[in-house]
Amino acid sequence: xxxxxxxxxxxxxYTGSITAPVLAQSGVDVILAGRDRARLEAMRxxxxxxxxxxxxxxxxxxxxxAAIFENHPTLLVNCVGPFTLYGEAVVKAALKAGVHYLDxxxxxxxxxxxxxxxxxxxxxxxxxxxxxxxxxxxxxNWAAALAANGLEPLDTISVANAVAxxxxxxxxxxxxxxxxxxxxxxxxxxxxxxxxxxxxxxGRRFCFPEPLGVRRALIAPFGxxxxxxxxxxxxxxxxYMAVGSGTYxxxxxxxxxxxxxxxxxxxxxxxxxxxxxxxxxxxGASRWSVVTEVVGRKGACRVxxxxxDMYGLTAQIIAYSATQILSGEFPGKSGGVLxxxxxxxxxxxxxxxxxxxxxxxxxx
Numbered sequence: 001x002x003x004x005x006x007x008x009x010x011x012x013x014y015t016g017s018i019t020a021p022v023l024a025q026s027g028v029d030v031i032l033a034g035r036d037r038a039r040l041e042a043m044r045x046x047x048x049x050x051x052x053x054x055x056x057x058x059x060x061x062x063x064x065x066a067a068i069f070e071n072h073p074t075l076l077v078n079c080v081g082p083f084t085l086y087g088e089a090v091v092k093a094a095l096k097a098g099v100h101y102l103d104x105x106x107x108x109x110x111x112x113x114x115x116x117x118x119x120x121x122x123x124x125x126x127x128x129x130x131x132x133x134x135x136x137x138x139x140x141n142w143a144a145a146l147a148a149n150g151l152e153p154l155d156t157i158s159v160a161n162a163v164a165x166x167x168x169x170x171x172x173x174x175x176x177x178x179x180x181x182x183x184x185x186x187x188x189x190x191x192x193x194x195x196x197x198x199x200x201x202x203g204r205r206f207c208f209p210e211p212l213g214v215r216r217a218l219i220a221p222f223g224x225x226x227x228x229x230x231x232x233x234x235x236x237x238x239x240y241m242a243v244g245s246g247t248y249x250x251x252x253x254x255x256x257x258x259x260x261x262x263x264x265x266x267x268x269x270x271x272x273x274x275x276x277x278x279x280x281x282x283x284g285a286s287r288w289s290v291v292t293e294v295v296g297r298k299g300a301c302r303v304x305x306x307x308x309d310m311y312g313l314t315a316q317i318i319a320y321s322a323t324q325i326l327s328g329e330f331p332g333k334s335g336g337v338l339x340x341x342x343x344x345x346x347x348x349x350x351x352x353x354x355x356x357x358x359x360x361x362x363x364x
Contacts, residue, residue, distance in 0.1 A: 003074050004326050007031045007055070007099075009090060010079030012039035014277040015104060015134075019079065019315040024048040026319040028326070033057055033068050034080075059086040065093035075325050077318055078103035083110040083131070091118060091129060098125055100325050102343075104134030104314055108186055108221040115226060119337040126335040130343045133321055134314040135288070136161075137223035138340035139305055140239070142349050143292040144228050145341035146363070147301040154234035154296035159224045160206040160217045162242035163310065164287040165278070186221020189229045189237040197221065199258050200251035206242065208289040209306040209362060215242040218251055227339025234294075283309040304362040305350070316357050320349060 006023060010016040011032040020043060023030045032040050033055040040054045053071060057064040059080055068076065076094045080086050083105040091114055094101035105111060111131045122129045132138065140159040148154060188197035202219040222239035229237055243251070251258065278286070289306040307313060324330040324344055332343030340349070353359040 003029075003072070005029045005031060005071060005073040005075075006322050006326070007033050007068050007073045007076045008079065009033045009057070009068065009076060010081075012036060012043050013079055015311060015314060016079040017043060018311050019077070019318050020052075021046060021048050022315040022319045023077075023322060024052070026323055028319070028322055031055055031068075031071060031073060059089045062089045062093065065090060066097075068093065069097040069099060073099055075100045075102070075322055077322065081105060081107070083107050087131075088113065088117075091131075094129070095121055095125060095127055098127055100128045100130075102128075102130040102133040102318070102321055102325075104136070104318070105131050106134070106136035106223070108223055108226065111223050111226050112187060115230075115337045123334070123336040126333070128325065128330075128332040128335055128343055129337045130321070130332065130340065131337070132223040132227070133340050133343075134317060135310045137227065138317050138321075138349075139290045140222070140224045140292060141227055141339045141341040142344075142346040143290055143303040143305055144224060144232065144294065145346040146350065147292050147294045147303040148232050148234070151294060151296045151298045151301060152233045154232065154294050156236045156238065156293075156295050157224070157228055157232065157234050158238045158240065158293045159222065160208075160240040160242060160291045161222075162206070162208045162212045162215050162217070162289045162291075164212055165282070165285075187225055188219075188221070188239075189225050189234070192229075192235055194226075198255050200255035202238070203248060203252055204240070206240065206291050208242070208291055209304050209360065212242075212287060212289050212306070216245060216248040217242040218248060223339070227342070230339065231342050234296075277311065283311055286310060288313075302362075302364040304364075305359055306362075307357060307359045313353070313357055313359070316353065317349075320344075320352050320356075 006028045011020050012034045031053045035058045037056050055067050057068050078090050084107050144157050185196050185198050200218040206217050207214050217240035220241040224239050225237050288310050291304045293302045332338045
């Protein structure tokens with residue numbers, strides 16, 4: 001593959017609208033794609049996007065997706081969620097066209113489906129399919145690969161996420177993805193195999209970089225459970241989400257009921273989810289951290305990442321990943337369904353984000 005054409009599907013959505021200018025500033029020829037032509041036309045009036053081509057397509061109408069590939073892009077970036085509902089059709093279309101694909105999903109069920117159904121075909125076609133290449137779960141993948149270097153085989157990899165937000169903290173797309181994830185038990189990597197693991201069935205404390213500090217965290221079904229064991233030899237992978245004390249103890253007491261509660265919340269709350277997301281000021285006031293701990297016979301290592309503005313950082317991760325793919329020389333170029341640490345070199349990616357976005361990296 002050659003060229004620098006990238007289709008941004010969902011370009012007029014919340015994350016897509018943040019990502020499009022960043023891609024353009026990276027020297028990428030961006031094709032704006034989505035379901036609403038009027039909103040795409042409005043996107044094209046933004047500085048730096050005036051000359052972008054527009055494609056109208058809908059994942060619920062798979063025949064319309066062929067139009068995305070008429071201008072021979074090298075990469076499709078998918079920002080249309082919830083991915084459990086809309087993502088698979090787009091993956092299939094990218095594979096059919098022989099075009100590299102990445103998305104920003106945080107939905108474990110969708111990731112498992114894509115790995116199981118499309119890995120072999122993606123390898124055969126030498127197409128890289130990279131789900132979960134936003135803040136969820138690229139940072140956890142890169143931090144774990146960095147921490148594990150030289151210490152395999154490992155007994156346990158633990159990845160914990162914490163966020164502190166002011167005002168409206170997350171976008172409507174993230175909210176809908178979370179509602180989808182809450183209603184089903186998750187998958188964990190335990191004793192060298194995939195097992196069902198209920199949300200909040202375990203909990204522990206993590207020490208995050210300041211100002212987040214020490215926080216309680218619940219075990220949760222994140223993407224690292226699926227991606228890390230595919231390239232790091234480890235007995236267990238545990239992924240956690242930091243929560244407030246009240247949520248922590250209530251969830252620990254009621255965790256067998258959480259799938260049922262999650263389904264009820266999804267049905268009741270979905271009609272009331274407001275479109276959009278945090279404004280620039282709210283994004284700048286947010287704080288996030290990812291802490292990864294690995295333990296094995298050869299020793300232990302802890303990598304802590306921290307910074308601000310998750311959505312702006314997601315846009316930068318996408319832009320970095322896109323430029324690596326467009327270069328034609330990246331570790332995942334031979335194809336398959338890949339985690340971020342399989343597709344891209346971890347230290348180089350984190351160093352880029354440290355320089356470009358102020359991501360703080362601590363290795364102990």
